[in-house]
Amino acid sequence: MRTKQSDPILSIKSLAETGEIEGYGSTFGGDPDSHGDVIAVGAYAESLKDHAAKGTMPKMFWQHDAREPIGKWLAAEEDSKGLLLRGKLNMDVQRGREAYALLKNGDIDGLSIGYRIREYSVDNDTGVWTLEKLDLYEVSIVSIGANENATVANVKAAKAAQEIVDRLKAGDRLTEREFELMLKGALGFSNSQAERAARLCLKGQGEPAEAAKEATEFFRALNLT
Numbered sequence: 001m002r003t004k005q006s007d008p009i010l011s012i013k014s015l016a017e018t019g020e021i022e023g024y025g026s027t028f029g030g031d032p033d034s035h036g037d038v039i040a041v042g043a044y045a046e047s048l049k050d051h052a053a054k055g056t057m058p059k060m061f062w063q064h065d066a067r068e069p070i071g072k073w074l075a076a077e078e079d080s081k082g083l084l085l086r087g088k089l090n091m092d093v094q095r096g097r098e099a100y101a102l103l104k105n106g107d108i109d110g111l112s113i114g115y116r117i118r119e120y121s122v123d124n125d126t127g128v129w130t131l132e133k134l135d136l137y138e139v140s141i142v143s144i145g146a147n148e149n150a151t152v153a154n155v156k157a158a159k160a161a162q163e164i165v166d167r168l169k170a171g172d173r174l175t176e177r178e179f180e181l182m183l184k185g186a187l188g189f190s191n192s193q194a195e196r197a198a199r200l201c202l203k204g205q206g207e208p209a210e211a212a213k214e215a216t217e218f219f220r221a222l223n224l225t
Contacts, residue, residue, distance in 0.1 A: 015103050019071065019089035019096065025111045025139040027082035032128045040132045044083055046118075047136040048076055059138040060087055062095050064114055066138075070096040073139060083113070085139055099141050108143040 014022045028041045051057055058076060062068040073087035090096040102108045118133035176198045 015100070019091045019100055020086070021071075021089060021103070021141075022084070022086045023111050024081060025076075025083045025085050025113045028080075035129075036127055037129045037131055039082075039134070040130050041080075042078065043131055043134045044076075044078055044136050047115075047134060048078070051076070051136070058085075058113075058136050060089075061114075061138050061140040062099060063142050064112065064138070064140045068095050070099050070141065076136075076139075083136075083139075085111070102143070103141070108141065110142045112140050112142045114138040114140065 014020075026039055026044075028039055028043075030038065032038050057073045059066070059069060060071045060073050062070045069090075070093065071087055071089040073085050075086040077084055089100050091100065099108075114137045116135040116137065117131055118135060120132055121130050122128070123130070
C-alpha cells in the first residue's frame with residue numbers, strides 16, 4: 001500500500017535557538033482536508049505504541065523528502081487536539097539551519113505527516129473518509145501542501161474499486177448515488193462521466209441481474225477485476 005502526506009498543519013508551538021521545536025503534526029476532527037479526509041481521535045495510538053516498543057520515532061524530513069533528514073523527533077503523543085510532537089533540528093547540517101531560519105522568521109510554519117492507512121470508514125453521502133488507524137512514518141517541516149504525486153487518491157482508488165467489485169460479485173446492487181460517489185472520489189471521474197456510468201451500468205436496459213452483469217463488465221474493462 002502506498003503512503004500519503006497530509007496537508008500542512010500551521011501549528012508550530014515553540015522554536016528555540018538550539019533548534020528544539022514543538023508543534024502539531026496533525027489535528028483530530030474538524031473539516032475534511034483537501035483530500036476529503038478527517039482523522040479520528042486515537043488514530044495514531046497503535047503506531048506510537050509500535051514505535052515505543054521498537055525504540056524508534058517517526059523521521060523528521062524536509063518537505064517529505066527522505067533524502068533530506070533535518071533532525072529527529074524526540075517525543076510524540078496524542079492529546080485532545082491532535083498529534084503533538086517535540087523534536088530538534090540538526091543545526092550541523094545546512095538544511096537544518098535553513099529550516100530553523102525560515103521557521104524563526106515565519107516564512108514557513110507547517111508540519112505535515114507521512115503515513116499509511118490501516119483502517120478507515122467512508123460517508124457515502126459526503127464522500128468524506130474518516131481515518132481511524134494509521135501507521136505514522138514521518139513528520140516533515142513543509143512550506144507547501146502535500147505532494148500531489150503521492151496523495152491518497154491511489155490508495156482510495158484501489159480500495160474503493162475493490163469494494164465495488166466484491167459487492168457486485170456477491171450479487172449486491174449499489175445505489176446510483178453510491179456508484180457516482182465512488183467513481184468521482186476514487187477514480188477521478190467527472191460529474192457527467194460518473195452520471196453516465198451509473199445510468200448505463202446500474203440502470204441498464206433490462207432486469208437487475210443484467211444491470212449487475214453490465215457493471216461487472218464495466219469494471220473488468222478498467223482492469224479492476
